Amino acid sequence: MSASAQDQNPEQFDFVVVANRLPVDRVVNDDGEASWKRSPGGLVTALAPVMTAADGAWVGWHGAPDETVEPFEHDGIQIVPVELSEREVNHYYEGFSNSTLWPLYHDVIVTPEYHRAWWDSYRRVNQRFADATAAVAAEGATVWVQDYQLQLVPKMLRAARPDLRIGFFNHIPFPPVEIFAQLPWRHRVLEGLLGADLIGFQRASDASNFMGAVRRILGFTIRGQQVHVQDEEGKLTHISRAEAHPISIDAQAVAKMANDPKVQARAKEIRRGLGNPDVVLLGVDRLDYTKGIGHRLKAFDELLEDGRLEVGGAALVQVASPSRERVEKYKELRDEIELTVGRINGQHDTMSHTAVRYLHHSYPFEEMVALYLASDVMLITALRDGMNLVAKEFVAAHVDSRGALILSEFAGAADQLKHALLVNPHDIDALKERIIEAVRMPTTEAQRRMRIMRRQISTNDVNRWSRRFLKSLSADPAESAHRTENRTTGAGDRDQEPDSAPEPDSVHQEH
Structure with missing residues (x-):
């Protein structure tokens, strides 16, 4: 915060992050005393270092309905809680955000619900x-609004505070206009987003989808990546930009943890607990219908039935973190996955080995890194995903350059990690072939691929992502129009890096 700002108002800040949730969780010890600790959400991991360095403020909900919490400071960040009622949690969050927008933006894998009360x-x-x-x-502060729950905030902020520099980042995909057009409030949402000076997306295709929706639905003039925003009378009010800024992880922190002897010992213990199979396959997801968990279970089941894999020689570990358990579609998904796992194990288990080790839990950072190290093949079979940070964490954790990554081409990470084994998860036969290819891949080839992907991730880490976004946000629109805007090119063999660097997807970083 500048000295002048402090003199005018000690409670105002030059950098403000706005997100659905705060970067802290309340914990209660055995004596009943409450305190706050930094939460493990992916967004928090991405932005906390920036916030601390900038002495900024974070606006968000503290997680408990019908409760007022006064602002406070935590680890160098000013915490500004926003109150939500139980009804608002049901309608705004579980309703409109997660039962209307989430399925709509994920290509209608599940049918969205449209309710005016929501x-x-x-x-x-x-x-x-x-x-x-x-x-x-x-005055003149930079505000960075995060994700699909708050798409109306940029325009509201611009109306109240035209002096602000406003950025917005969409962590999930943005759908093609033919899908987005189904939303009854499509005009209001687009106008809300266009209140931002810069709108960031995970993939260039998402930014293109957004521009297509603006052109077709609002009819605004578009030049390159710039939208000439007009008022109701057709007068130009400002220029908004849409760019791809793929999010990443703290690769150095993951690698440091992977080199910890205690974590490495835990990885060996995990393999022993699985019966020391020749190959450990791993799936790590929130329990969400977008993740394609059923697709990978089907492929693994068929490989066991075909005799191409056998229990004891191969084991699948599926971590499915609880998610939105009060939403009916998620309850149904949990029942479906657990029935499938039970059927596979009932058919293929032996007295000494289990085919699928299913874990419906969230795990701390150290345990997840140990699990990555213990695994040989990571299965990312998302049907639609903004990024998928788990894929990047798996690569960063394999400091020995061992292991293989099977990655859905429908995950944003596929744009950067081109040396993964890319697959269409809907094609079960292709998915089975990719699994066999990963299991049988020569060590030298696996190491070559992993080294290239590790180089890409270490170069384009989360700090680079935030730095590049904020640099672009602060740029003059006229200057930005002349920049090359290809922001999703992967590192490749030459470690080529995008001009800028998540629905954060890590299970231990889920919010």
Whole structure:
């Protein structure tokens, strides 16, 4: 915070992050005393270092409905809680955000629900977030709004505080206009997003989808990556830009943990607990219908039936972190996955080995890195995914350059990790062949691929992502129009890096 801002108002800040959740969780010890600790969400991991360095403020919900919490400071970050009622949690979050927008933006894998009461709640909550942000942002501050729960905030902020520099980042995919057009409130959502000076997306295709929707639905003039935003009378109000800025991870922290002797010992213990199979296959996901968990279970089951893999020689570990358990579609998915696992194990288990080790838990960072190290093949079979940070964590953890990554071409990570074994997860036969290819891959080839992917991730880490986004946000629109905007090129053999560097997807980093 600048000295002048401090003199004017000690409660205002030059850099403000706005997200659905705060970067802290409340914990209660055995004596009943409550305190706060940094939460393990992927967004928090990405932005906490930037916040600490900037002495910034974070606006978000603290996680408990119908409770007021006063602002406080934690680890160098000013925490600004926003209150939500139980009804708003049901309508704004579980309703409009996760039962309307989430399935719509993930290509309607599950049918979205459209309820006017949900929309009304979404609009009111977005206004509350905008008001709280306007109150703590210093004159000329930079505000970075995060994700699909808060798509109306940029325009609301611009109306209240035209002096602010506003960025927005969409961590999940943005659908083609033919799908997005189904949304009854499509005009309002696009207008809300266009309140930002810069709108960031995971993939160039997402930015292109957004521009297509703006052109077709709003009819605004588009030049390159710039949108000439107009008021109701057709007068130009400002220029908004849409760019691809693929998010990444703290690769150095993952590698450091992977080199810890205790973590390496734990990895060996995990393999022993699985009966020391020749090959450990791993799936790590939130329990979400977008992740394609059923597809990989089907492929593994068929490989066992075909005799191409056998229990004892191969084991599949599936970590499925609990997610949105009050939403009906997620309850149904959990039942379906658990029935499938039970059937596979009932058919293929032996007295000494289990075919699928299913773990419906969240795990701490150290345990996840140990699990990555213990595994030979990572299965990312997302049907649609903004990025998928688990894929990057698996690569970063393999400091020995061992292992193989099978990666859905529908995950944003496929744009960077081109030396993974890319697959269409809907094609079960192709998925089976990729699994066999990974299991039988010569060590030298596996190491070559892994070294290239590790180089890409270490070069394009989460710090580079945030730095590049904020640099682009601060740039003059006229200057940015002349820049080359290909932001999703992977490292490749020459370690070529994109101009800028998540629905954060890590199970231990899920919010």
